Amino acid sequence: MASPASTDASTSSRDKILDTAEPLFARSGFAGVGLREVAEQVGMGKSSLFHHFPSKVQLYVAVLERVFHEFDQRLELRASQDEGPLAQLHGWATVVVGMLAEHPNWAALLLRSLFEGDVIGREDQARIDVIFSRIVARISSALQAGIASNEIRPVSIPHTIQTMVGMTVFHFASGDMGDDLLGEPIYSQPQLQARLSHLHDYIDHALATRPLDSPT
């Protein structure tokens, strides 16, 4: 659905390269992937890659930007229904889990891009940062609104965002370690549902002010 070419099955070489490189970068990181491996899997010569991307770094950047872009779009789409802050957070949690489930490479890719600093040039990093900031700002607004209206406890907004990013991105990037811990694959249907429930539970119990606590 949705991704590369609009109406037919044909995919541009550029997209094919991106699709091929994405899981490789996700698994092995920027330094861990050789262009030979990418070219081989795409089915073309190494040199041909340079016709579509000026350098390995730019290929990596293109992969990242595509992911951040759609991530941002899907969150924005869900934000357009305007609901209360808690419902908004619940909705986003559902969207994020859905997206990461649909694209099992993305969590690792996002995780890398968030904590591996240097690999990308300043300008490219800045463009990605803009998108990321937009995502953060949205969550931040929801939290702020919720705190103002006393639906959400007065938690630290940045620390809560860090926690929520960790609860989603880190969890779905945790690979074998996560599988072992859960005793079942992270991306199995029951565990996807379990993670979503866990997120909803977090929102309701760690963030929401309990009815019992609210002032008379």
Added chain:
Amino acid sequence: MASPASTDASTSSRDKILDTAEPLFARSGFAGVGLREVAEQVGMGKSSLFHHFPSKVQLYVAVLERVFHEFDQRLELRASQDEGPLAQLHGWATVVVGMLAEHPNWAALLLRSLFEGDVIGREDQARIDVIFSRIVARISSALQAGIASNEIRPVSIPHTIQTMVGMTVFHFASGDMGDDLLGEPIYSQPQLQARLSHLHDYIDHALATRPLDSPT
């Protein structure tokens, strides 16, 4: 305290190499570090490294094992005071934040080792997994005991552990992204304290059954 030389300032070559390699692997990952760079910073020739470690992989493993080992030890030490499950979790949170603050490379190193699967051989990975399992088992026991005694809500234990690992390891590995989000360095004193408070808050509000709920 165990590690390299006990009473004097001299450090074995082996330890010096480990100390040098640790931040490099933390920042750039296994594939992103060249032995030339390591050797240069240690102040010896590339080849000399092979006198102390049979291969690059084994050097990496040695770095990881050292970290996991001390991590495990410090948690065990703190476990020896026997307290209630909630107090135990609070204590561990304090210990973990303290350790990660003391060793700013560790979070990134641990994060990589948790989600980058392939780089290490089976046997070495198995040895690390044993240590990690011990850590997980301890937390798991505390949660289980707390749930049994009704001090802790009946949360999913594996998912809660994933969340807590993310709240610590991911947070302290988040580098520039985390700094930007907090508006202040993650490892600054106020933000260290803030993260610890956030963790305590999580334990008290997301995990603990509220006093109001507990049976007489």
Added chain:
DNA sequence: GTCTATACACCGATAGAC
């Protein structure tokens, strides 16, 4: 737009002198 051929630096690892 893809290919072959090639440039040049660096990689991890080994051999052997000191």
Added chain:
DNA sequence: GTCTATCGGTGTATAGAC
């Protein structure tokens, strides 16, 4: 235990034919 020299291989990237 550290060094120099060197091995074979791979890395990104370029040149130029088709």
